Amino acid sequence: MSISTRYVFIVSMDVDPEKEDLFNEVYDTEHVPCLLDVPGVIAVTRLKARDFEVSLGGELKSVPRGETPVYHAIYEIESPEILKSEAWTEAVEHGRWPGEVRPHTRNRRHSLQQVMGK
Numbered sequence: 001m002s003i004s005t006r007y008v009f010i011v012s013m014d015v016d017p018e019k020e021d022l023f024n025e026v027y028d029t030e031h032v033p034c035l036l037d038v039p040g041v042i043a044v045t046r047l048k049a050r051d052f053e054v055s056l057g058g059e060l061k062s063v064p065r066g067e068t069p070v071y072h073a074i075y076e077i078e079s080p081e082i083l084k085s086e087a088w089t090e091a092v093e094h095g096r097w098p099g100e101v102r103p104h105t106r107n108r109r110h111s112l113q114q115v116m117g118k
Contacts, residue, residue: 003115005042005076009083012069012109019104022096027073030095035075038091040082047072069107080112 015023032044049065049072082088092098 003076005078006115007077007080008113008115009075009077010072010109010111010113011075012072012107012111013105014069014107015071015101016104016106019101023071023101023104026096026101027071031097031101032073034091034094035088038082038085038087040078040085041075041088042078043076045074045076047074067107069109083112 027046032046035041036044049068049070051062051064053060053062055061077083
């Protein structure tokens with residue numbers, strides 16, 4: 001993944017296990033396409049955290065996912081102003097997301113990062 005913008009907005013959350021299929025379906029088929037229509041949103045990449053092993057200092061270390069949320073979405077945006085635009089405000093409240101999915105999410109985190117060297 002090559003980031004082409006100066007800013008990324010990262011959204012992370014967990015979802016109730018019994019709503020995981022609905023969460024992924026709505027996120028992929030409604031939420032992401034709607035947000036990609038917002039002027040200044042360039043790309044969206046979804047991620048799912050997992051436990052892993054890594055070799056550090058000559059030792060193999062197991063790294064559990066821990067307390068971090070399972071699901072993440074990285075929104076490549078042109079500027080922080082997009083996050084408070086009318087188009088963004090409408091997009092995040094569109095479709096089944098606010099009523100059928102958002103109530104089943106928890107451990108939500110939001111972060112805005114400026115890409116270094118851009």
